[in-house]
Amino acid sequence: MPMTETDVFEKVRETLVDALGLDDDEVTPEATLTGDLGAESIDFLDIVFRLEKTFDIKIPRGELFPDNILNNPEFVQDGKLTDTGLAQLKERMPHADFSDFEKDPDINKMAELFKVQTIVNYVVTKVA
């Protein structure tokens, strides 16, 4: 039987509780990984490793958490993503909700795209 989104969320929650040393109730769909849950860069790799094991999936580098966006001058100008940069990021992160971010694509707010729900959406596409 295929996993439902609720099943995926529960396992993602367990993954984040273990990776980041959290309590269950801290992990809500809208919680941001860095802002709310205190994740640092090494934690993102820890999360990727754990998701691969938990769901028996392969997560190619940069697919869940895109890299090489911020260091490209074509994508970033004056601390904001350019239209090209935003389009590129959207294409690479179909699992993220851009509705708030695209109103003001300040790179300092990019971390807000990485929510618990973002991971759930991504995993759902992988286990479907």
Next chain:
Amino acid sequence: MRWFWIDRLVELEPGKRAVAIKNVSLAEEHLHDHWEQFPNHPPSLMIEGVAQTGGILVGQVSDFKEKVALAKITKAEFSDVALPGDQLTYEVALDSIAPEAAATSGIVRKNGDVIGQVDLMFSHLDQNMAGTEFPEENFIFTGSFFQRLVEPFLRGESNG
């Protein structure tokens, strides 16, 4: 004092697991400060011992070319202390490895009994996500740490 928190590497199954031992001795200075009335080998140094064992395990995968550094203590739980005369065994398994990092899980035994679990993450410094640059020279797998612990094992001289 050299920063050696394992005495001998005793097993290295490439890409899978490594085992090292640490003998706790009353001759070690740190036991007299920790503490005078109750000398014991602190868990923080057991974590370092597991990290040194795991670092060798992770480093071997790239033939000791990558600079491997401890990046995260994911979990460290201990149920007992280690006293002078005890032998600690650190058994570390490689759970995941990628170009940027590796994850390990480790068991700490005291005279054969499990007294701790230590799960770690290691970063491959030259591939770190922040893009920070490090010197060309591999300052991790070099010098006396490598010469005393890894090379004798690789030559088959440390099984006695």
